[in-house]
Amino acid sequence: MSDRTININVPVLARVEGEGALDIRVEDGRITDLKLRIFEPPRLFEKLLEGRHYSEVPDIVTRICGICPVAYQMSAVYAFEALFATQITPWIDAMRRAYYCGEWIESHALHIHLLALPDFLGYSSAPEMAKQFPDEVRRGLKLQGLGNELIKLFGARSVNPVGVKVGGFHKVPNETSVAALVERLRSALPDAKGLLEWVATLNFPDRTQKFVSVTLQNPVEYPINMLDTTLVTSAGHNLEINAFEAYFKESQIPHSTALHSHLDGSPYLVGPLARLNLNYEQLHDEIKASLSNTKISFPSDNPYHNIVARAAEIYYSLLEAVRLLEDYTSPATAAVEVTPKAGSAYGCSEAPRGTLWHRYEVNDDGIITFARLVPPTSQNQARIEEDLRLSLEALGLDNDEVTLRQHAEQVIRNYDPCISCATHFIDLTVTRN
């Protein structure tokens, strides 16, 4: 065992939702300090929402993220509809599910092809990898484009879409547009199948770790939106959405402006791998058939299998979108009447990166007096730090700094596109004593 001291300081993890850095100190062959630092100033969206009418919230929270705006809209509208006892129609719930599928497709395709795959295939960047894997990248971009088209169908645009309102949608898509898109989605099913089966053959490090998976669960379908769901964990919890705060505790830590979240005092995982671990049986048979031909089985305790879970969810989303839209007929109305009332509104949905929980306090006039948004990125922070420590020790701390840094970056990228994108831009400073 080396007695050297290594400081790995990654000063800037630039990303869409936050800016961060990574500091690791190795002394006498063990990690003595490890911090995933998120240092971007708070964006204060929760404060911005105070004083706003509930009807404005979907168009405000859509601006929180350019990659997963649908998730923020969905957690919000289901929260208000639950509080107001709004009975949305089955059509609205189904179309919101299709809309959300678009976000899963575009977000997962972006992450797999442009952020995560270069790590697995040994390239420093997506363009370098694309030279050797043009067909695979072309396929990935096609899938991402289809996801964006699906979001546009209901949201008018793919970035910060605006089609959703409390009670339904602002506008009904016309049948011709839907039919044309369904054909394109259907024709891409072999692409999604091929992607899943290809990704499952990647060379995954053998990194089994003990962690708790957390996800929404629905008795009849793979979890996306909130209706008829509970929050479940691999530790045995089965919680109502409004019980979240009693079990999941957020805390401020000195090295991050994003809150760390713990369940029963321990880190936990949200996101595709957690969802697949606890909802495998809800997948379509076609996906189970593809996965059964691989060496990977779920539930999996290897964080590297997150990329396989993402590919499986792309396939799922395509199949689901086709199912939901293939017999589409325009309804008479795109939304139902909403009558606000005062109280606490709890909402939750499965964003591409994991469970996204909202709470709003609303007064008699429908004005927001308090808002709390708990995004998956902050929920995974403590788990990422835990994984970094375990993975680097499993890799071997005697490795050179470049190897340690690259491995650390890959571990981070496995979790979350927000952090992953950042780690493409880092500079590294190594200080030896």
Next chain:
Amino acid sequence: MKPDLNRALIVGFGSPYGDDQFGWQVIKKLQTALKNRNGVRAICCDHSGVDWIHQYQPPEELIFVDAVKSGATPGTLHRLSLDPSEKLTLPPATSSHGIGLQQGLAIAAAITELPTKIEFYGVELEQCDASNTASPATIEQVEKSTRQILKSSCLCYPG
């Protein structure tokens, strides 16, 4: 010339907000002006990075239209010719996940055949607030840029 030949793809990046709508406004005008031109497509994109790549079909000419911020006087039109065989030196990406036009072009060059010349039209924006109103200088450049693009070499052929 075959009527179904892929001749040009014109991509406008932007949003409905403030001067950022420049790219989309130019595309709207081009779509009207080009509706009878075979083989020429004008499309709006939300993401500047890679969203256009799967819609590109070689050997189309490529023209990009976007709002930019370089420190020049608001309303200034920047017209650049990009040679994809040379290392591109566009400003660092500020798009989602850091994947901007430069990264997108590099990926496109790796997976498909790009034309020998790529045109970029950018107007210096003055404001990008949440309103749907563009500044007068940007509105003026929508008209001028549309006319310039219609006169560009790749579109100068019998319709």
